Every structure is written in C-alpha cells, then in structure tokens.
Amino acid sequence: MPPKKAAAAEKKILLGRPGNNLKIGIVGLPNVGKSSFFNVLSKTDLGKAANFPYATINPEEARIPVPDPRFDWLCDLYKPASKVPAFLTCIDIAGLTAGASTGAGLGNAFLSHVRAVDGIFQVVRAFDDAEVIHVEGDVDPCRDMEIISTELRLKDIEWVEKHLDSLKKTGRALGNTSLADKAKKEEIATVQKIYDVLTKENKDVRKVEWNNKEIDVVNGLQLLTAKPVTYLVNLSERDYIRKKNKWLPKIKAWIDEHNPGDPLIPFSVALEERLANMSDEERKEEEQKLGVTSALGKITQAGYASLDLIRYFTCGPDEVRAWTIRRGTKAPQAAGVIHSDFENKFVCGEIMSYEDLREFGSEAAVKAAGKLRQQGKPYEMVDGDIAYWKAGA
CATH class of the missing domain: 3.40.50.300 (P-loop containing nucleotide triphosphate hydrolases)
Structure with a gap:
C-alpha cells in the first residue's frame, strides 16, 4: 500500500475581524x-x-x-x-x-x-x-x-x-x-x-x-x-x-x-x-x-x-497600485478587493514576484525566464506579488 499522506497542518485563523479594510x-x-x-x-x-x-x-x-x-x-x-x-x-x-x-x-x-x-x-x-x-x-x-x-x-x-x-x-x-x-x-x-x-x-x-x-x-x-x-x-x-x-x-x-x-x-x-x-x-x-x-x-x-496586512501590486502604464489584503488571503478574494466580479468569475491570476521583476528588469524578461506563473483558486497571495487577473465574462 502507498504510504499515507501526512495530514496537512491546520491553517491558523487570525485574531480580529476578517477583512482588508482594517x-x-x-x-x-x-x-x-x-x-x-x-x-x-x-x-x-x-x-x-x-x-x-x-x-x-x-x-x-x-x-x-x-x-x-x-x-x-x-x-x-x-x-x-x-x-x-x-x-x-x-x-x-x-x-x-x-x-x-x-x-x-x-x-x-x-x-x-x-x-x-x-x-x-x-x-x-x-x-x-x-x-x-x-x-x-x-x-x-x-x-x-x-x-x-x-x-x-x-x-x-x-x-x-x-x-x-x-x-x-x-x-x-x-x-x-x-x-x-x-x-x-x-x-x-x-x-x-x-x-x-x-x-x-x-x-x-x-x-x-x-x-x-x-x-x-x-x-x-x-x-x-x-x-x-x-x-x-x-x-x-x-x-x-x-x-x-x-x-x-x-x-x-x-x-x-x-x-x-x-x-x-x-x-x-x-x-x-x-x-x-x-x-x-x-x-x-x-x-x-x-x-x-x-x-x-x-x-x-x-x-x-x-494588523497582519500585506499588499500586492497591479502595474501598467495607466496605473501602478498597491492593494491591501490580510495575510493568508487566497487569489480569488485578493482579486475581489478590486471588484467583486473578479472574485465571482475568477479564472486565474498571472503572478510574478516583485523580486523577480527587479532581478530581470522587465515583464518580458520575467516571462522568458519562466518566472511568470498561472495561479488558480487555492493560491495564497504573498506580500509583494504583482498580479494580472483573468475573469470570465
């Protein structure tokens, strides 16, 4: 028989109100x-x-x-x-x-x-x-x-x-x-x-x-x-x-x-x-x-x-913006901070880390290095992520 998988450690709930507007x-x-x-x-x-x-x-x-x-x-x-x-x-x-x-x-x-x-x-x-x-x-x-x-x-x-x-x-x-x-x-x-x-x-x-x-x-x-x-x-x-x-x-x-x-x-x-x-x-x-x-x-x-707050960024020639979320927030809820439709019709997020962008110097170089990742609903956001959200029509 294959060995039993170790039980995943229970994720600790944070003290305090849930939400990002603290x-x-x-x-x-x-x-x-x-x-x-x-x-x-x-x-x-x-x-x-x-x-x-x-x-x-x-x-x-x-x-x-x-x-x-x-x-x-x-x-x-x-x-x-x-x-x-x-x-x-x-x-x-x-x-x-x-x-x-x-x-x-x-x-x-x-x-x-x-x-x-x-x-x-x-x-x-x-x-x-x-x-x-x-x-x-x-x-x-x-x-x-x-x-x-x-x-x-x-x-x-x-x-x-x-x-x-x-x-x-x-x-x-x-x-x-x-x-x-x-x-x-x-x-x-x-x-x-x-x-x-x-x-x-x-x-x-x-x-x-x-x-x-x-x-x-x-x-x-x-x-x-x-x-x-x-x-x-x-x-x-x-x-x-x-x-x-x-x-x-x-x-x-x-x-x-x-x-x-x-x-x-x-x-x-x-x-x-x-x-x-x-x-x-x-x-x-x-x-x-x-x-x-x-x-x-x-x-x-x-x-x-x-307050256990972290931020992720959305970047482009129109706007660079930092979005505040609680530590441990999953991708769909992080997208929902921008608009509830992004959460309800979430498809995936294209995510790169700030450190990778800093190291490679441009989005194209990050992509060429294979460091741009597609993340689905279970992904937990990391402080400093740079995200592009894809949502259904």
Whole structure:
C-alpha cells in the first residue's frame, strides 16, 4: 500500500475581524500628544490639539499612505499616469482616564470607539513640560501604561462576565447528545477560559495561544485586549535627537513583563511638527544636520504589519497600485478587493514576484525566464506579488 499522506497542518485563523479594510486607533491618556501626532501623521489639523482633557470627543479618521520602496521602484519602471499606494486607516480617539471602564470621563464612549478599531497605537508621554498639564499630576509613563492596560482589561472582564452569565443560563438545559448542544458547551468552556485569562492570569487575550475553534469565539466577542498594540513613546525633541531618555529602559521593562513582544517606537511629536512645516528640501537638510529622521514612516509600517496586512501590486502604464489584503488571503478574494466580479468569475491570476521583476528588469524578461506563473483558486497571495487577473465574462 502507498504510504499515507501526512495530514496537512491546520491553517491558523487570525485574531480580529476578517477583512482588508482594517483600522488602527490612537489611544492614550489626555495630553500625551495623541491629536498632535494624528495631525502630523495625516498632514491635517482634524484632531483638536489642546492643553486640556477631552479636547477630542468624536473620533477623527484619516488614510495614511504606507511608505514602500517597492512601490516607488515600480512607479519609476512603469511611469504610470496614476499612482495609488497602500493606505492605513488611522483614527484619533479621545483620551482615556482612570475609571473609564466604569464610565468616568468619556469612558463608555471612548471604549466603544476602541472596540470599533482593529489595532491600537498607544501613545505614551515621556517628556516634562510645565506648560502641558498631565491629567495624573506628573509624568510617569509606566503608571500611564498600567492605567490603560487595566481599563481595557476591566472593560473586557465586564463584557465577558455578562456574556458568560447569559450563556450559562441557556446552557443549563443542554444535553450531551446533539451536535448543537456539544458546540454550545464548547463555547461556554472557551468563554470561561477567556474570563480566567483576564481575571486569574491577568493577561491580555492576544497574549495566549488559542486554537481555531477558540479564536472564532474570541473574534465574536470583539475584545479590547485582543487587539494588537504598538507602543509609541513621545519624547522631547532633545531626547529624541540624543537617543536618550530616563524613562525608555523602564517602559521597555514594563512591556517585557506585561506584554512581551509588542513593538516599541520612540518618536518626538515636537520634532515631527517642526519637520511637517518644512519643504522636502528643508526637511532633508534638517534631518542631516540633526542626525535623525522622521519616525512617521516606521510607525505607519509597524501599524500596518501589526494588523497582519500585506499588499500586492497591479502595474501598467495607466496605473501602478498597491492593494491591501490580510495575510493568508487566497487569489480569488485578493482579486475581489478590486471588484467583486473578479472574485465571482475568477479564472486565474498571472503572478510574478516583485523580486523577480527587479532581478530581470522587465515583464518580458520575467516571462522568458519562466518566472511568470498561472495561479488558480487555492493560491495564497504573498506580500509583494504583482498580479494580472483573468475573469470570465
């Protein structure tokens, strides 16, 4: 008998909402630089930057282009009439204060705004400035991070507790015979496990290994602590330039202890605001003089990656465009991002990698080298693929 084929490893479902149009929210205590950061990131003054808590009440939204040298190179090669980079949707959310989970400040509204986003940029203040009041009285970034972490977790505990109670009420009458009853019991066990992670282990939901069935339950609850976090430490311009700040080692230690593996990016809103008001030439000169560069591109890329987003390109003389998809997206769904007909009437994709095009220099040379591949419905897209879709009439 032929040897049995090894069972294919089960594909891991991603935490979070399915879909490609994901959003990241800027979260932090009042007066840490969130709205000023949002304004320089989005090149607008939508976010109300002011020296008092709750200057931002309704969330503002902006689409931030994601810097990508591959996209720039493709534009140089094709010289298209239209250029459309990938975007990250960013939302400025009101400042959170201690007690938000019980409704203090703008607590409930704030937390519903956090629930509506898919990832978090947590802005942490690590600069002293007598003119910018701190809602807690003094600057202590580790305490601020603890407050936000606690509030998000408390809200999740309250949410999960309510859900668990209602499940248990309906679960009393369950038997062991039907598949539906067994599935319901499994759901109750998973929600109980989530509750224990939050209360007994004092962990964020995203810091635990879940299997696919459990991830389905976690995703259904839309928990605040299931969202990926990128920590952005707002330094004074002086500290950012000299790459030293007394709080940075303590912040790093706090993240390593509480949420190991989360990215930490130091930046300076004051410097970014100054650079934003300069022309491209002036900015380059200033960056060379100071020996630092703007951190906005790095921050945007980190936010995009934290949401498990990748991009593929469509190229031609009319347009070079980057299309955002979730990691693990199959070819028909990737084509559907352009138009639903491409997904519904999908035939195949002609796909080459960016690296091959870069190496061979032209589409014709890639084709001649046998590197242009026809891919069908099972093909899983790779970051940097260049695709031409064929769909039925």
